[in-house]
Amino acid sequence: MVGLGGEMEITRRCANHHPSVWGDHFLAYANLSGANEWEEKEHEDQKGGVRKMLVMAPSKSLQKLELINTIQLLGVAYHFEHEIEELLSCFYTCYDDWIGEFGESDLHVVALSFRLLRQQGYYVSSDAFGKFINEQGSYKEELARDVQGLLSLYEAAQFRVHDEEILDEAINFTTTHLKLILPNLSDPLATQVSNALKFPINNIIVRVGTRKYISFYKEDESHSEMLLNFAKLDFNILQRLHKKELCDITRWWKESEIAQALPFARDRVVELYFWSLGVYFVPQYSVARKILTKVLCFCSIMDDTYDTYGTLDELTLLTTAIERWDIDASEQLPPYMKLSYRALLQVYNETERELENLGNKTFRVKYSINEMKKLLKAYFQEAKWYHAKDVPTMEQYIKNGIPSSTYLLLATTSWLGMGDAATKDAFDWISNEPTILVASCIIARLLNDLVTHEIEVERGDVASGIECYMNEHGATTEEAYMEIRKIIEINWKDLNRGCLKPTTVPRVLLMPVLNLTRVAEFFYKDEDAYTFSKNNLKDVISMVLIDPIEA
Structure with a gap:
């Protein structure tokens, strides 16, 4: 096709993408301040309190593991990397003895221990799940009634490597039964299971997972008020930093x-x-x-x-x-x-x-x-x-x-x-x-x-x-x-x-x-x-x- 100037006009393809949905929104955060003096003090005090909880929880206990898990899911583990590494290293050295203490009714403990160690980079054997397998080589049907155990096994199996058929089977077993149970669950557990089926811990953007888990944790009757408040304050302080960064990036993009x-x-x-x-x-x-x-x-x-x-x-x-x-x-x-x-x-x-x-x-x-x-x-x-x-x-x-x-x-x-x-x-x-x-x-x-x-x-x-x-x-x-x-x-x-x-x-x-x-x-x-x-x-x-x- 020839244009008015005698030059060949080029026919171009175009995907017709929708414009930005944000416009100048983030430019409004140019003067956003960080944490004020009170927030900084509160943050430090609460961090000290959580560290104390972590250290004081009984060693080699389910309580200790669940606290580590909660701290990670609440997005504040980056404050306690040294402590968490040290504690999980101890669990790793005595993993076989620790797992051996638990029987067929303790799926949650075994799965949580396995996941936290794999997540931390420790190779622990999936043979630990053998005690939950029946004579036909399938997971025992009575496990289908243990929602917490199913959810923990489902999350643990996401960390499988090659030649771990026991975890391949775990994915199928837990996915099937969690989907069957889901209509009979009430919130917050129902939402937690639904979210996990779509985005297991190993597949989700950490910040998104944190924001959602804070809401679940708040509804948990056994939650620690101090830990919850620390997670909320930490989330909000970080969010302000992220808003400021995005303001700078938006300005650079517009000026370009x-x-x-x-x-x-x-x-x-x-x-x-x-x-x-x-x-x-x-x-x-x-x-x-x-x-x-x-x-x-x-x-x-x-x-x-x-x-x-x-x-x-x-x-x-x-x-x-x-x-x-x-x-x-x-x-x-x-x-x-x-x-x-x-x-x-x-x-x-x-x-x-x-x-x-x-x-x-x-x-x-x-x-x-x-x-x-x-x-x-x-x-x-x-x-x-x-x-x-x-x-x-x-x-x-x-x-x-x-x-x-x-x-x-x-x-x-x-x-x-x-x-x-x-x-x-x-x-x-x-x-x-x-x-x-x-x-x-x-x-x-x-x-x-x-x-x-x-x-x-x-x-x-x-x-x-x-x-x-x-x-x-x-x-x-x-x-x-x-x-x-x-x-x-x-x-x-x-x-x-x-x-x-x-x-x-x-x-x-x-x-x-x-x-x-x-x-x-x-x-x-x-x-x-x-x-x-x-x-x-x-x-x-x-x-x-x-x-x-x-x-």
């Missing part, structure tokens, strides 16, 4: 004018900050969250550029320019690409300066840049498949899907602001795509495919994992969905195994990899909540980032 200049791209800066918050929420990672959010913004822009808006010729130029990583390379690009390319390089330059000021090693930035290059090569491969109308094999799709999931880049970038633990050796390790990271990438890639498949087929997008599987195996859509879910399950086992000690790098560095996977589970549970954030995600973000908990 990227959203106005690139109307085809999703305007989701708040949702991307929320993504970063899912990776780490504690105060010490404030700078890390801002860096990760800014890089996420460019992942999203580039995704929309390669996926729908850019022509193959333009994308070839952009991929070459990214490989050069030089401001002069932008001269070859069309104006809209020139803007995003220069803004991307600027963000990395600013990140380097920020890390220099913090005394961190700026060498880290090049690892993130290398992953960004890898990501855009993967996006370019998808674009080539689309334009050639090629449907790759499942193996080709997964191989490319590992970088195109964005998680190689995001995991590496999440370490930039993480302090001394992120050494050069650690960055060398993660740049070699270890199993735990590959598993996270595959899970994220395929979870996205499960919820976007139908829309992308309608839109005529590049083939997803669903189509690749159907095409290669002559399978139905339902068969492909089942197979994709199996692949996700296998990779969760790899991920769980990778979090167990001994680990090649400190576990503090593995937590962002695990938490990124939890974010993907959350965002892609029933729909693409990132793209369609005006639906359910808006309310969740309000709950975590806007509405304080009433005292």
Whole structure:
């Protein structure tokens, strides 16, 4: 089609994404103050009181384990990491003796002990659940009446690794019976079971889980008033910090004018900050969250550029320019690409300066840049498949899907602001795509495919994992969905195994990899909540980032 000026007009695809649902909302928090003097004193006093509770609870007791569990679920365990590690280390050394004390009616104790230790990185044997199995090799039917035991076993089984059939069976047994019991339960237990079936502890964004659990705990008649008040105060103090960070990020985004200049791209800066918050929420990672959010913004822009808006010729130029990583390379690009390319390089330059000021090693930035290059090569491969109308094999799709999931880049970038633990050796390790990271990438890639498949087929997008599987195996859509879910399950086992000690790098560095996977589970549970954030995600973000908990 020829335009008025005689130049060829380009027909571009556009996904018609809805505008930001937040507007300037978070700019209103520019002058928000942190905790006042009274709150700080109250917070310190209550923290001391909770620490005392933790130390004073009888050693090697169910009471001690349940207190650790409650502290973790209330989102305040980061204040007591040393104490919790020490206590669980003691349970680990005497695990067999401890478990041996309990019989067939103590499913809750055995499952809770197992989960807390696996969660902490200790490998303990799942043989402990053998006492709950009947002669036919199934879980004993009388366990179906023990709701607390079922729920604890269900949560424990989410931490399974390969060759743990006893836990595979536990998932089926507990899921079936919890669903059957659910209509007969009353609140708050009914809501707790319902939420767990959708988002087990190992699959939920920590901050979302915390906000919901505070509500459950308040309804528990045996709750500790001091612990509840401490959790509420801590949540609200952190929320104010997060509001302030999001205000700064929103201002940066608006001043960049990227959203106005690139109307085809999703305007989701708040949702991307929320993504970063899912990776780490504690105060010490404030700078890390801002860096990760800014890089996420460019992942999203580039995704929309390669996926729908850019022509193959333009994308070839952009991929070459990214490989050069030089401001002069932008001269070859069309104006809209020139803007995003220069803004991307600027963000990395600013990140380097920020890390220099913090005394961190700026060498880290090049690892993130290398992953960004890898990501855009993967996006370019998808674009080539689309334009050639090629449907790759499942193996080709997964191989490319590992970088195109964005998680190689995001995991590496999440370490930039993480302090001394992120050494050069650690960055060398993660740049070699270890199993735990590959598993996270595959899970994220395929979870996205499960919820976007139908829309992308309608839109005529590049083939997803669903189509690749159907095409290669002559399978139905339902068969492909089942197979994709199996692949996700296998990779969760790899991920769980990778979090167990001994680990090649400190576990503090593995937590962002695990938490990124939890974010993907959350965002892609029933729909693409990132793209369609005006639906359910808006309310969740309000709950975590806007509405304080009433005292």
